[in-house]
Amino acid sequence: MAIQNIINRTLGVNFNKQGFAEGRVWAPGAxxxxxxxxxxxxxxxxxxxxxxxLSTEQLKPGDTYWFKVDGKQLPDPASLFQPEGVHGPSGAFDLIAFEWTDDEWRNTALGNYIIYELHTGTFTTDxxxxxxxxxxxYLVSLGITAIEIMPxxxxxxxxxxGYDGxxxxxxxxxxxxxxxxxxLVNTCHSKGLAVILDVVYNHIGPEGDYFAQFGQYFTGKYDTPWGAALNFDDAGCDEVRRYFIENVLMWLRDFHIDALRMDAVHAIRDFSPVHILQEITQHAALLTQQTGxxxxxxxxxxxxxxRYIKPVQQGGFGFDAQWIDEFHHALRVAAGGERKGYYSDFNGIADLANAYQNGYVYHGQYxxxxxxxxxxxxxxxxGQQFVVFSQNHDQIGNRMLGERSSQLFSFDMQKLMAGAVMISPFxxxxxMGEEWSEPNPFQFFVSHTDKELIEAVRKGRKAEFADFHTVGEAPDPQDVNTFNNSKLNWALLDKGQHNVMLRYYKAxxxxxKKQPAFKNTDRESITIAVDETAKTLTIKRWTDEQQVLCLLNFSAQEQQVIIPQGTGQWQKLFDSAEPKWNGPLATAEIVSTGQIALSPQSIVIYTQHPA
Known part of the structure; x- marks a missing residue:
């Protein structure tokens, strides 16, 4: 279905330029x-x-209101603001009143995105x-080009x-x-930062969900890990589809968000002739035509x-990119991480090479x-269609104790893992915080009010860790200390190894950002040699302007790595083993054909330019 009006939000309560409040709510059975x-x-x-x-002058921005459905008082399912929380009245908000100053802003080219994922509640003290x-x-000085805000x-x-919204x-x-x-978005744009917002269209959280009292927002045809499935292909689905398409358009149009990261799209069930995800990408394209x-x-x-990232014209859903957990899994196992749970499918260094080459580790194998x-x-x-990382909120927070890489790997290995991400064609x-080796965990936390739900969450978290942890207790998600323990410690930036790591990440x-071969996301311009015994990778990347040779040693011992024959002299660009990065010993500044001694748990990068 095509939404006729993509320039204005039409659901819920909105204010027009004349100051009238216009209300529209879907309640087919009322x-x-x-x-x-x-x-x-x-x-x-x-x-x-x-x-x-309805259209009225009697509701003003800042007022609170309820909808009464056959006498039952309920908040607006398309509410823009809940000043008293999920069980309180909705707040009337004028979306078009904000005075934007970002008219000159143009979204950063996708291939230039260097993304920083953060959680609003734990990123800062307040x-x-x-x-x-x-x-x-600070983020600009770090070199970030796009922030990604969790839901x-x-x-x-x-x-x-945020996934219980x-x-x-x-x-x-x-x-x-x-x-x-x-x-916030306006200020980001003034500083040259793009904004990605994480959104959830695969389920609705368990507390404060009043949707079913308005219409057929859910279907019994499918289940999700989080409860009832949203209705994208059952009776009444046209209006549910419209609801979520309008949500996408609102974030992009009215909040000037540059990109949306859609959570767990594999859990969205839809057997319609045109999948809801394809409809979403098509409407985003229409908005681009309107706004430029x-x-x-x-x-x-x-x-x-x-199929998710292929163009609609090729039978795909038309997404611009996707997260690649398999790169993370292969990298962690290569770094010596445990092989339990979903990590059991990964064999370390060979699978990491596979990920560099193919994006997916599993692309048709058993x-x-x-x-x-x-x-x-x-x-x-x-390559710009794959987002890779050595850590993210899921992979940290889904551990029972929420340990970051700083608690699981050596300082040198953390540097190597960061390098492995940055040299990829992805x-x-x-x-947040990995750039200074933040030691505080990122644990799962909630603040529900339903006692039965709180207990169910506690038991559910314990069950999730059966494959990873058999000893100990998961931190109580409801305890405020679990939340406070997950906040970043900004006081560490200038201290010892934390400051070394921060300077390392900046470099x-x-x-x-500077080297042409690393800015290039062409996946054809890469070759990889693997030594599984020595746990080393030799990665070569190139453009017409430059070639780079990346030598990675994931072992705990010094390893001899062979420089490719007939390639001439290479000038060193970067070396994680240099003393300034608290490394043991710098490698040679210039190398040519032969062998080079590579320090344990290190990455060295060499370059040469065509004659």
Whole structure:
């Protein structure tokens, strides 16, 4: 279905340029629908397809209101603001009132994205959008070009990862609400930073979910790991599809968000002739035609199915990029991490080489953990369509104790892992704090009010760790200390090895941005040699302007690595083993054909330019 009006939000309560409040709510089974604000109750008129509408001067921005469905008082399912939380009234908010100053801003080219994932509540002491604004100069100095904000849709209480949101249009009140997010994005653009927002269209959180009392938002045809599946292909699905397409358009159009990262799209069930994900990408393309601005859609998907990132014209869903967990898994096992749970399918250094070459590790091979042949080929797909990382919120927070790499790997190995990400032909992503080897964990936390739900979450977390941890107890997600323990410690930036790591990351990011061979995301311009016994990789990348030779040693011993024959002299660009990075011994500045001694757990990069 095509949405006729993509320039204005049409659902919920909106204010037009004349100051009138225009309301539209979908409640196909209702016999009467009222908007209640203060002492007023205003009737809505029933329209086709189960919509109810009104236009009034009696509701002003800043007022609170409820919808009464056949006498039952409920918050607006398309609410923009929940000032009193998920169980309170909705807040009337004027989306078009903000005075943007980013008219000259143009989205960064996707291939130039260097992404920094952060969680608003734990990124700073105060845990707000304003707190993020105060750290933007730091992120610019680090070399970041795009921040990725974990979900901000209204969730219960003030502590949550964000994936329990129950009002997809409402911006979390404790973070600063919709006005705070608009201000943050505006400031990001003034500093040259793109903004990616994480959104969740595969489920609705368990507490504060009033959707079913309005219409058929859910279907019993499918289940998800988080409860009832959203209705994208059952009776009434047209209006549910419209709801989420409008949500996408709102973030891009009204909040000036540059890209959306869609959570776990593999859990979205839809057997319609046109998949909802394809409809979303097509509407984003229509918005680009209207505004002239580029928007990117990034999928999180664990199916290794290239259809998600292939163009619609080639039978794909048209996403611009996707997260690649398999690169992370292969990298961790290569670094000496445990091979439990989903890591059991990865064999270390050879699989890491495979990931560099193919994006997916499994692209048509048999998976022992899944007990089936898994994945598709990625031929012809540019490297900028894959987002890779050595850490992210899931891979840290899904550990029982939430340990970061700083607690699991040596200082030298952390440097090597960072280098392995930055030299890839893919889009690199950092998780907040990794650049200074943050020791604080990132643990799972919630602030529900339903006691039975709180206990269910506790038991569920314990069950999740059966494959990884058999001893000890998971931190209580409801305990405020679990949240506070997950906050970044900014006082460490100038201290000892933390400062060394920060300077190391800055140098590495600068290298990525400056060197033509690393800026190049052409996956054809790479060769890889693997020595599984020595645990070394030799990676060569090139453009017409430059060749780079990357030597990676994942072993705990010095290893001899062979320089490719007939390639002439190489000049050193970067060396993680240099004393200035607290390394044991720098390698030679210039090398040619022969062998070179590579320090344990290190990465060395050489370059040469064509004559």
């Amino acid at each position: 016999k009467e629908l009222l908007l209640s604000t203060g002492n007023l109750e205003l009737e809505l008129d029933k329209q086709e397809h189960g919509y109810w509408t 845990g707000t959008f304003k707190g993020i604004e105060e750290k933007l100069d 901000v849709s209204q969730f219960p209480g003030e502590r949550n990862w 129950v009002f997809p249009f409402a911006t979390q009140n404790s973070y600063g609400g919709p006005a705070g997010l608009q201000a 601005k580029a928007y990117y859609l990034i999928a999180e998907c664990d199916l290794n199915d290239a 998976s022992g953990q899944r007990q089936k042949t898994f994945g598709t080929k990625t031929d012809g797909i540019n 889009l690199p992503m950092l998780f 590495l990011i600068k290298l990525r």
